[in-house]
Amino acid sequence: MKTLVTGVAGFIGSHVANHLLKNGHEVVGLDNLSGGFVRNVPTGVQFVRGSICDQGLVEALFEENRIEAVLHLAAYAAEGLSHFIKRYNYETNLGGSVNLLTAAVNHDVKIFTFTSSIAVYGAGQVPMTEDMRPEPEDPYGISKFAFEMELEATRRIFGLPYVIFRPHNVYGEGxxxxxxxxxxxxxxxxxxxxxxxxxxxxxxxxxxxFSHIDDVAPIIARSIDLPDCWNQIFNVGADxxxxxxxxxxxxxxxxxxxxxxxxxxxxxxxxHTYADHSKVRRYFGEPMGVxxxxxxxxxxxxxxxxxxxxxxxxxxxxxxxxxxxxxxxxx
Ligand SMILES: NC(=O)c1ccc[n+]([C@@H]2O[C@H](COP(=O)([O-])OP(=O)(O)OC[C@H]3O[C@@H](n4cnc5c(N)ncnc54)[C@H](O)[C@@H]3O)[C@@H](O)[C@H]2O)c1
Missing domain, CATH: 3.90.25.10 (UDP-galactose 4-epimerase, domain 1)
Structure with missing residues (x-):
């Protein structure tokens, strides 16, 4: 498939792009380099420098490329700071995301994979399971949960399938x-x-x-090839x-x-916080377990x-x- 990876110069996005290329997909990568580095972008990616908040650029990107799958990872992910940068947080993490979703609907994208966060759960009970009612407590978590709900509304009205991942505390090379x-x-x-x-x-x-990138990125990349996991939400990361x-x-x-x-x-x-990963194991098998x-x-x-x-x-x-x-x- 021809895929669009946003946040491709970032940490998780660059690893996801690498796995997509290995899995035989084409990758167009979008990043404004606000937190990423060109050197992270894997060879073979068609790199476009620009912001997901630039509606004209996003529209042109879909117009010029026959994108079949979107893997949306671009965000400013400083959860603690998000209280103090509310406008920036919502413009990037929610407004920019909606630009992508609008273009995805208008250009008949087949699958939209979104990297949300465990931040949607708030301070609730542990272990966090996907069927719990999210109660995010900060603007970062609220924007992630709002976009999760937006994906479900878009599926209902326009039939665009999604996959939502809720990773946590990812670290590693890149x-x-x-x-x-x-x-x-x-x-x-x-x-x-x-x-x-x-x-x-x-x-x-x-x-x-704390979750090593190798226990997270391959799973996100495979989601577009596994229709059984479409329209589902998955915690992903270490136990x-x-x-x-x-x-x-x-x-x-x-x-x-x-x-x-x-x-x-x-x-x-x-x-103390940790998530349950039995669901992601059922659909994707055992992670590497670094x-x-x-x-x-x-x-x-x-x-x-x-x-x-x-x-x-x-x-x-x-x-x-x-x-x-x-x-x-x-x-
Ligand atoms: N790292 C974690 O522990 C973790 C945990 C849960 C969820 N996530 C989510 O995973 C995704 C990737 O996170 P990461 O850790 O790789 O962060 P990162 O900062 O390394 O990558 C994000 C990338 O998005 C780019 N970006 C930011 N704003 C943009 C914009 N307006 N337009 C285009 N590109 C923009 C940045 O330049 C950066 O390269 C994010 O959506 C984040 O919320 C990360």
Missing amino acids: QNIADRYRNVVGIFMRQALEGKPMSVFGDGRQTRA QPHEVLEIAEQVSKALGIEKKIQHLEPRQEVI TLEDGIRRMAEWVKQRGIPAATPAPPVEIPRNLPPSWTRPE
């Missing part, structure tokens, strides 16, 4: 480690390499099921929760740098080769009130 607002594994790696202490919010005993303190331990071990930690004031966040130690070692090797990229400028804060104090100070 990830941007230069954004101070997101992805704890990458932040710790950058801080350690710069000789700084790793900044831990609160006591560091909060747990997350085993780990403490943030353990991440600091593994990062220093993998980089061969002595562990230094700075505890910051706790922020408002869920303490262990935390192996995954962090692989990412550290990649980071050592690539070095630290220049800091990605984050969108300007729209509401400065109640920003976590550590975010108001230079690092």
